[in-house]
Amino acid sequence: MGLVWSRELDTTRGLEATPLVQDGILYTTGSWSVVYAIDARTGDLLWTYDPKVPRARAYFICCDVVNRGAALYRGRVYVGTLDGRLIALDAKTGMPIWSVMTAQGEKAYSISGYPRIAKGMVLIGNAGSEYGVRGYVSAYRWDTGEMIWRTYTVPGDPSAGYESKAMEEAAKTWSGEWWKTGGGGTVWEGIVYDPNLDLVYFGTGNATAWYRVASG
Numbered sequence: 001m002g003l004v005w006s007r008e009l010d011t012t013r014g015l016e017a018t019p020l021v022q023d024g025i026l027y028t029t030g031s032w033s034v035v036y037a038i039d040a041r042t043g044d045l046l047w048t049y050d051p052k053v054p055r056a057r058a059y060f061i062c063c064d065v066v067n068r069g070a071a072l073y074r075g076r077v078y079v080g081t082l083d084g085r086l087i088a089l090d091a092k093t094g095m096p097i098w099s100v101m102t103a104q105g106e107k108a109y110s111i112s113g114y115p116r117i118a119k120g121m122v123l124i125g126n127a128g129s130e131y132g133v134r135g136y137v138s139a140y141r142w143d144t145g146e147m148i149w150r151t152y153t154v155p156g157d158p159s160a161g162y163e164s165k166a167m168e169e170a171a172k173t174w175s176g177e178w179w180k181t182g183g184g185g186t187v188w189e190g191i192v193y194d195p196n197l198d199l200v201y202f203g204t205g206n207a208t209a210w211y212r213v214a215s216g
Contacts, residue, residue, distance in 0.1 A: 005043035009036060017069035017114070022091070029067040029114075033081040037094060047094035053082045060108035062130045068189060069114035071122065073142055078122050080111030086124050086140060098145040102126065107133045107182070118193035118200065121148055125187030129205045135185035137202055153204045154183035184208035 013031030084103030103109035108131035121139040135153040155171035157179040162168040
């Protein structure tokens with residue numbers, strides 16, 4: 001066993017994606033959510049897609065402008081971007097098919113994790129707990145990008161009502177006016193689907209108020 005080929009990508013920032021290979025093409029992502037399609041046999045670059053994330057977004061990224069990978073499904077490549085978009089690309093050409101904004105309003109949401117596919121849905125979380133956002137996981141139709149459902153990880157403003165019984169019960173364990181700083185609990189990675197039980201499992205990041213409580 002020995003090195004067959006190597007290729008430098010057009011970035012000096014971090015590379016954290018796990019490459020995917022399908023039909024002789026290797027798909028990977030780089031910094032600033034750029035997607036690369038490479039001939040798996042020769043290492044030749046087939047196409048690149050740059051979502052052109054505004055560089056000012058780096059101000060709201062805690063841990064470098066990395067992307068942890070893409071997802072493949074039915075001839076499409078799905079990728080989340082640092083400015084909160086979920087994009088579907090044609091796997092052969094790299095041309096965008098649809099793009100949706102998963103983030104809410106002007107808050108400092110970002111996406112660094114890779115999407116998951118389950119039952120024709122594209123699942124994606126978000127990052128940004130350090131910047132006053134509220135965590136959630138969303139599911140979108142694979143073909144159109146229409147949102148099917150969204151589940152929150154922490155309770156929101158009690159005066160606006162709760163999205164579920166779980167959020168109502170969770171709110172009883174929180175104190176102060178946590179919703180004013182978002183609450184945190186973002187799902188920036190670690191989503192798993194169990195087809196036997198038809199359940200989605202995920203972990204959450206830090207609560208937004210954790211530092212304020214710890215330091216008084």
